[in-house]
Amino acid sequence: MQKKSILIIEDSKFITSFIFKSLKNDYDISSSLDPEEGLRKYFDEQPDLVILDIMMPKINGIEILKKIKDFNPKTGVIVTSGRTLAQDYQLAIESGADFYLFKPFSPKRLQQVVDNFFSGTLKLGSYEELVEENKKKAKISYLPPKHNKNSYIKFWGTRGSIPVSGKEYISFGGNTSCLEIRRNDELIIIDAGTGIHGLGYDILNSGIKTIHLFIGHTHWDHIQAFPFFTPVYIDHFEINIYAPKGFGMSVEDLFSGMLRREYFPVKLEEMAAKFKFIELADFKPLQFGDIKISYDYTIHPGITFGFCFEIDGKKIGYATDNEFLTGYHSDPHKIKDNDSILEPYRHLIKMFKDCDILIHEAQYLPQEYESKVGWGHSSIPNAVALIRLCNIKHWIVTHHDPIHTDDFLKNKLQIHRNILKEGNIDCFVELAYDGLKIPM
Numbered sequence: 232m233q234k235k236s237i238l239i240i241e242d243s244k245f246i247t248s249f250i251f252k253s254l255k256n257d258y259d260i261s262s263s264l265d266p267e268e269g270l271r272k273y274f275d276e277q278p279d280l281v282i283l284d285i286m287m288p289k290i291n292g293i294e295i296l297k298k299i300k301d302f303n304p305k306t307g308v309i310v311t312s313g314r315t316l317a318q319d320y321q322l323a324i325e326s327g328a329d330f331y332l333f334k335p336f337s338p339k340r341l342q343q344v345v346d347n348f349f350s351g352t353l354k355l356g357s358y359e360e361l362v363e364e365n366k367k368k369a370k371i372s373y374l375p376p377k378h379n380k381n382s383y384i385k386f387w388g389t390r391g392s393i394p395v396s397g398k399e400y401i402s403f404g405g406n407t408s409c410l411e412i413r414r415n416d417e418l419i420i421i422d423a424g425t426g427i428h429g430l431g432y433d434i435l436n437s438g439i440k441t442i443h444l445f446i447g448h449t450h451w452d453h454i455q456a457f458p459f460f461t462p463v464y465i466d467h468f469e470i471n472i473y474a475p476k477g478f479g480m481s482v483e484d485l486f487s488g489m490l491r492r493e494y495f496p497v498k499l500e501e502m503a504a505k506f507k508f509i510e511l512a513d514f515k516p517l518q519f520g521d522i523k524i525s526y527d528y529t530i531h532p533g534i535t536f537g538f539c540f541e542i543d544g545k546k547i548g549y550a551t552d553n554e555f556l557t558g559y560h561s562d563p564h565k566i567k568d569n570d571s572i573l574e575p576y577r578h579l580i581k582m583f584k585d586c587d588i589l590i591h592e593a594q595y596l597p598q599e600y601e602s603k604v605g606w607g608h609s610s611i612p613n614a615v616a617l618i619r620l621c622n623i624k625h626w627i628v629t630h631h632d633p634i635h636t637d638d639f640l641k642n643k644l645q646i647h648r649n650i651l652k653e654g655n656i657d658c659f660v661e662l663a664y665d666g667l668k669i670p671m
């Protein structure tokens with residue numbers, strides 16, 4: 232008996248030789264890598280079966296399929312394709328294909344389809360059956376590495392000075408400073424700006440009982456929403472408040488002073504939570520479960536701390552208010568590691584050195600900074616110098632100026648990038664916004 236003949240029209244050399252190897256020797260097989268030549272070959276050789284790729288250059292495989300079926304409807308055509316959309320399947324079947332085989336296919340599957348065609352038992356599967364078969368091929372779906380959903384940092388307030396609201400502040404938000412650091416049942420909060428209001432509701436039913444609240448300094452934008460932090464009114468919460476030891480007033484006095492009757496109807500001693508006030512002065516790192524926190528002075532009016540925390544081998548720096556290189560207006564790239572101008576900042580460079588993420592302000596454009604020296608905030612170029620000196624690869628800018636609208640901040644971000652690029656500094660920079668959450 233004469234061998235049955237098969238023509239492969241397929242523009243991939245690799246797949247063509249794969250098909251050759253997949254099929255038994257009892258077929259007479261020829262092939263063409265070029266669709267136009269393949270069609271000519273079809274008319275010359277008039278094979279019994281064509282294995283046709285439908286995604287090829289120059290001519291669409293569907294057109295070839297139609298020409299084959301117009302010439303001789305009895306020629307079998309098995310369409311093979313990496314396109315697995317229902318529309319592609321439908322079009323091929325309506326154009327006369329005898330079978331639609333999803334790529335990639337196994338040698339066994341191809342042999343089976345070809346054998347069934349020649350024995351007259353090839354049954355055209357429905358699209359759904361093909362999809363199902365394809366799923367089985369994958370056997371186990373890929374799963375990405377897991378991360379702990381209860382381990383993250385989240386920005387609840389990213390604004391300095393005063394909260395802002397309105398349509399100009401939708402992207403970045405308008406709440407003043409508040410950062411949540413969470414690792415399972417350990418909760419650390421830095422600052423009680425207006426962002427803490429939403430955080431308070433978020434933790435009410437979280438099972439958390441102990442809250443460690445750090446205050447970087449006691450300017451309004453870092454404490455103003457403390458009376459609106461709902462856990463202070465609930466007796467099962469234990470709230471430990473850590474703040475820099477001041478000159479004169481104790482931390483507890485600062486908080487009770489803010490809650491005097493003239494300012495607010497509920498006094499500190501009338502609040503239901505259990506409070507403990509801890510004055511930070513010895514610069515010894517603190518440990519809460521898996522989280523280690525250290526702190527040091529930043530350059531800001533009054534006593535102000537920047538923080539560094541370590542979670543799961545990652546080191547994150549945090550400074551919302553820090554005027555790095557006070558009064559410096561020149562090129563930030565010219566400052567060398569051993570420059571004497573850096574002397575007042577050595578401790579900060581040391582603390583933030585090699586942080587995986589540095590969260591640090593850069594409140595002013597260079598031209599704004601000219602009239603704001605001594606206000607306690609950095610210009611963008613001076614903050615870039617800190618980024619370079621500390622070898623930071625990921626910088627999140629926070630504590631945005633209240634007059635900087637969304638549109639302004641988006642343009643400002645580009646200025647950070649331009650300065651980094653100009654100094655060949657390999658660092659990803661982004662702007663914090665209210666709600667930004669980073670898994671740890």
Ligand SMILES: [Zn+2]
Pocket residue numbers: 391392408450452453551552630
């Ligand atoms: Zn501030």
Ligand SMILES: [Zn+2]
Pocket residue numbers: 448450531552607
């Ligand atoms: Zn301040």
